Amino acid sequence: MTTQDEISAEIAERHKAYVADGVEHDHAARDFAPYRSSLLRHPRQPPILVDDPDAAELHGPVFGVTDVHPLDADLTRRHAGRPLGELITVTGRILDRYGRPVRGQLVEIWQANAAGRYAHPGDDHPAPLDPNFTGVGRCLTDADGVYRFTTIRPGAYPWRNHDNAWRPAHIHFSLFGTAFTQRLVSQMYFPGDPLLPYDPVFNAVLDERARTRLIAAYDHGLSSPEWSLGYRWDIVLDGPAATWAETR
Numbered sequence: 001m002t003t004q005d006e007i008s009a010e011i012a013e014r015h016k017a018y019v020a021d022g023v024e025h026d027h028a029a030r031d032f033a034p035y036r037s038s039l040l041r042h043p044r045q046p047p048i049l050v051d052d053p054d055a056a057e058l059h060g061p062v063f064g065v066t067d068v069h070p071l072d073a074d075l076t077r078r079h080a081g082r083p084l085g086e087l088i089t090v091t092g093r094i095l096d097r098y099g100r101p102v103r104g105q106l107v108e109i110w111q112a113n114a115a116g117r118y119a120h121p122g123d124d125h126p127a128p129l130d131p132n133f134t135g136v137g138r139c140l141t142d143a144d145g146v147y148r149f150t151t152i153r154p155g156a157y158p159w160r161n162h163d164n165a166w167r168p169a170h171i172h173f174s175l176f177g178t179a180f181t182q183r184l185v186s187q188m189y190f191p192g193d194p195l196l197p198y199d200p201v202f203n204a205v206l207d208e209r210a211r212t213r214l215i216a217a218y219d220h221g222l223s224s225p226e227w228s229l230g231y232r233w234d235i236v237l238d239g240p241a242a243t244w245a246e247t248r
């Protein structure tokens, strides 16, 4: 199996080539070899233009404001007891390229529990499940474009990209847009995580500044005494300060 040193060398080579190329990319590399499965699943053909893109809306999910309950944003109060782990508040604003708030936006998150295990049948990592934590939440942004979640800090987890591969702690985010075809998916990371330099998924974003924008800021003013720690992560939908999103 490929070693971490070999993966790290491949990452360094791609980052070096990106800088040498001098052309800014607003997207992650689609065929980023250190992230092995991206080689198999990135599109090899140009996108197909469809005659009637609105037809997708007839088959996509729909929601209304009454479908989203305020408690959906608190992942720590979905079961009889409190989940294990470090309680955190995650909040930020969703902005367009001009810094205007995006209001009423459906924001969905999913994440591993404090031990690094997803409550999902596909996760066979032998870390314990937490009966008090499912790891999914959603909310709508308010009039200032603000979303806010209460959850626990997810643990790092192993994956089989290469020998001794571990994902840094992260929370998956989805923004619905105004139609399902606009949906954006990204990941939020935690400041100071020692696994970030080793992670091929994080490093598939070739631009260093774009990678940095994926890392939340610890906000002590947002932390609550005797209760939780605060992290702030703004999402900019497009323009030069855009938050990177995964390929659709």
Ligand SMILES: [Fe+2]
Pocket (backbone or CB within 6 Å): 112, 167, 170, 172
């Ligand atoms: Fe994940």
